Amino acid sequence: MAGNRGGKAKLLLVEDNELNRDMLSRRLKNSGYEIIIAVDGKEGLEKTTVEKPDLILMDMSLPEIDGWEATRQLKANPETKNIPVIALTAHAMLGDREKALEAGCDEYDTKPIKLPRLLNKIESCVANSRF
Numbered sequence: 433m434a435g436n437r438g439g440k441a442k443l444l445l446v447e448d449n450e451l452n453r454d455m456l457s458r459r460l461k462n463s464g465y466e467i468i469i470a471v472d473g474k475e476g477l478e479k480t481t482v483e484k485p486d487l488i489l490m491d492m493s494l495p496e497i498d499g500w501e502a503t504r505q506l507k508a509n510p511e512t513k514n515i516p517v518i519a520l521t522a523h524a525m526l527g528d529r530e531k532a533l534e535a536g537c538d539e540y541d542t543k544p545i546k547l548p549r550l551l552n553k554i555e556s557c558v559a560n561s562r563f
């Protein structure tokens with residue numbers, strides 16, 4: 433997964449909401465990342481296998497396969513289990529973070545996205561995964 437060592441990371445954004453997806457992918461591109469898009473959990477799993485991203489930003493509420501189940505499947509697969517997953521959720525509900533971490537997510541952030549905060553989490557997860 434350290435294919436972009438020294439360069440900006442390749443991120444897979446799994447998000448079903450078109451507005452959120454367009455806005456976040458544009459802001460991350462402007463921050464220098466290569467962005468791959470998936471519109472549901474099933475496509476997220478497929479693109480992970482094909483594209484081998486350095487990190488996955490996973491909306492939790494998704495059609496086809498939700499973010500919790502998609503993350504469980506990624507973490508159960510030796511090919512993909514070391515790719516960091518940051519859970520994104522609209523509900524900042526008590527226990528939500530724990531539920532995401534239980535599914536195997538490495539980090540957690542809430543919408544609306546605060547870009548500097550998310551960028552810090554991305555950088556720290558990518559750095560950790562390169563050891």
Ligand code: MN
Nearest residue numbers: 448491493494
């Ligand atoms: Mn959603």
